[in-house]
Amino acid sequence: MYVIETVREMQVTADALRRAGQTIALVPTMGYLHEAHLELMRVGKKHADKLIISIFVNPRQFGPSEDFERYPRDPEGDLEKARKVGVDIVFMPPVEEMYPNGFQTTVKVSKLSHHLCGLSRPGHFDGVATVVCKLFNITKPHIAIFGQKDYQQLAIISRMVMDLDMDIQIIGVPTVRETDGLAMSSRNAYLTKEQRPSALSLKKSLDLASKMVGEGQQRASEIKKAIEGLIKSHPFTEIDYVSICDPVTLEEIETIGEKALLALAVKVGNTRLIDNCILEKK
């Protein structure tokens, strides 16, 4: 396994792989790797000859009052996990390699960024789209793998790839959960033992909504009301949003037709958690 820290070396290496006829899969991460990341990597390995992962805590996708400084980091543990899962190359640049002096370019996916997390995290998705565009140009993958837990991120990146004619296949991987149902996230490390049961209110909300839709409920307002009640019955919780929306445009919908996206963002203590599922009429 190679660890590469500069853009130039990564590009030269990717070029050499491509010239040798090898296909490349990329799994972009912010490190502090857990089982869900490893699952993305396993999918990546299945789809390409060589697997590159990037580990980069991207300052440009954190708001000024967010947790960039205290975001959990464990580079040595990450490298150990990557090696075990069979990663070929880890791209791990320092911040100044990615954002040198004078940097001033932004990739913006406009409409999709104006919903859900985009409302409470202004600029977040511009930061995500820009860094992913850079990582694509640096690692030159044929395929890139993202988790469906970050549904809006996946939608925005897919749209960016389409709109900018990036010749890359995007694969979304179903959310990986702890045994108690909590969606895996590096931020789960922030949760105290007392807060943990409250964190489960997100998954319970998804299950409740699926059950209601299964029983014939089609009115989004009724489902949201039930979810809000469920979440508020747990201590430490503060709802950011409960959205039932079109899975493609992310626009709110009132009546659930064939398919709808249910997306949640809830603060549990100081930890902001998200989760989502597709609601399907039986």
Next chain:
Amino acid sequence: MYVIETVREMQVTADALRRAGQTIALVPTMGYLHEAHLELMRVGKKHADKLIISIFVNPRQFGPSEDFERYPRDPEGDLEKARKVGVDIVFMPPVEEMYPNGFQTTVKVSKLSHHLCGLSRPGHFDGVATVVCKLFNITKPHIAIFGQKDYQQLAIISRMVMDLDMDIQIIGVPTVRETDGLAMSSRNAYLTKEQRPSALSLKKSLDLASKMVGEGQQRASEIKKAIEGLIKSHPFTEIDYVSICDPVTLEEIETIGEKALLALAVKVGNTRLIDNCILEKK
């Protein structure tokens, strides 16, 4: 010479060239080719094995009151000229191939877009950066060639390439002029015979400024005053801007040090013309 109209076919073709070890040069154009375009193509041919040109009048870089509809077009004449100069592939997509329904992504180079033409043409450089990013992803060049007449465009594209880690070498080619000194531009076709002498006031202004600097004048305000007088002495003219600025940041400067950019935009009748030169202290 191949003419390609779809993104997919162009990408597959570029991939095949790259796999065969061939280098690709791209000259992006809006068509209505003239001698200055042909010069860019000759430079492109010198620098790579295969020369691709694109012909696409990009609606997203025209403002609502600008000349998108009446921009001069001559696809058959263009193909004839491209063939003569030895172009290998012409990429000539219809608008709906480049901007299908739902398109919503923009590449923005912020600081450099806030000067010169960016002030009088809001959104213009977002449109330019976005379409050039797309054309790069579609034609996959090693090298791309741009004219220095569009100095700000060249600066913005160079910055975008650097910031987004596009693995492409950008080459700027000196402005090609008519025998009377007028910088070549497809928009020169709009000029009437009566307006033509007024159009020469731009080049005369560059020459005047170079002379003044050569004689020791370092104060930008003095040079601008002289240029404004010269241009206003010609009928049909309306100054958009006369700027003396830093050649890298495009920020206005008061005292000319080692190097400064002199950039002009002047309407002659309804035709907006631009020109520029570097002022160098002897």
